[in-house]
Amino acid sequence: MFTVAVREIKWLGMKIMKMVAHIVVLVLFSITSSLVFAYDPSPLQDICVADDKSDVLVNGFVCKDIKEVTAQDFFYYGLDKPGNTGNKVGSIVTTVNVDQIPGLNTLGISLVRIDYAPNGQNPPHTHPRGTEILTVIEGTLYVGFVLSNQNNNTLITKTLNKGDVFVFPIGLIHFQANIGHTPAIAIAALSSQNAGVITIADSVFGSMPPISDDILAKAFQVDKKVIDLLQAQFSVKP
CATH class of the missing domain: 1.20.5 (Single alpha-helices involved in coiled-coils or other helix-helix interfaces)
Known part of the structure; x- marks a missing residue:
């Protein structure tokens, strides 16, 4: 027993x-x-309007006293106005994130308008903290993104026309180019109040201080003179 x-x-x-x-x-x-x-801090209350006057450093922004919140904290105007595309790449991005709308704090979303001149492009870049979903408002865009090394850096591309929608997964290098003969417009939403942007050419060849040309020459398998030329091109900030 x-x-x-x-x-x-x-x-x-x-x-x-x-x-x-x-x-x-x-x-x-x-x-x-x-x-x-959880790339963005999750909301634990109805609203947490960003208090940009606070000296407290947190991941995101400290909440403004709810008694001081107004409709203006959730409002932005002017996205109907075209941006100036008279630059070297022929595009301009108008950003509407938590810096423009404090009420976006902790809500995990933001918006951009992208204007493209004919033959203009939004050059290869990545958003480290957000997936992007883009809608073509006017024009024809050739868009694409590149998968990671483990997927053989496969390029995924598509030609988009007015009304078409395309998704760029978080963190992947992507681009858009206006292949039409008229200006193009796109609106994109991102899954972060501040998705961030890293433009590949600017970051690699225009970092401050610059990356050693020995390192870049070996990485790109070119002569150092080529790297020096590229660094001279991108070291001048607009």
């Missing part, structure tokens, strides 16, 4: 240990999932 009781206790103990192990795995999965997907 005593032996049977001991066996039952051991069996029960093993079941409890398995249950605990499963719970630990689920907890760890939940934690890692939240770390993976």
Whole structure:
């Protein structure tokens, strides 16, 4: 009888240990999932209007006192006006993020308008904190993004016309080019209040201080004179 009781206790103990192990795995999965997907701070209240006058440093912005919140904190005007595309790349991005609309703080979304001159482009770049979904308002765009090294840097491209929609996954290098003979316009939403942007050529050849031309020459498999020429081109900030 005593032996049977001991066996039952051991069996029960093993079941409890398995249950605990499963719970630990689920907890760890939940934690890692939240770390993976929570690029922006999640809202814990109805609104958290950014207080840009606060000296407190947090991931995002400190909330303004709700008694001081007005409709203006959720408003922006002027997105109907075309931007000046008279630059070297022939495009201009008008950003509407938490810096323009403080009410976007913790809401995980922002907006841009992109104007393209004929033959203009929004050169290869990446958004480290947001996926982009773009809609063509006017014109014809050739767009694409590049998959990571593990997927052989495969290029995914599409020609878009008025009303077409295309998605650029978070973190991947992407671009748009106006292949029409008239100006083009696009509106894009991003899954972050501040998705950030890293323009590849500007970052690689125009960093301050500059990346060593020895490093870049080896990385791009070209002569250092080519790198020096490119760095001279991109070191002049607009």
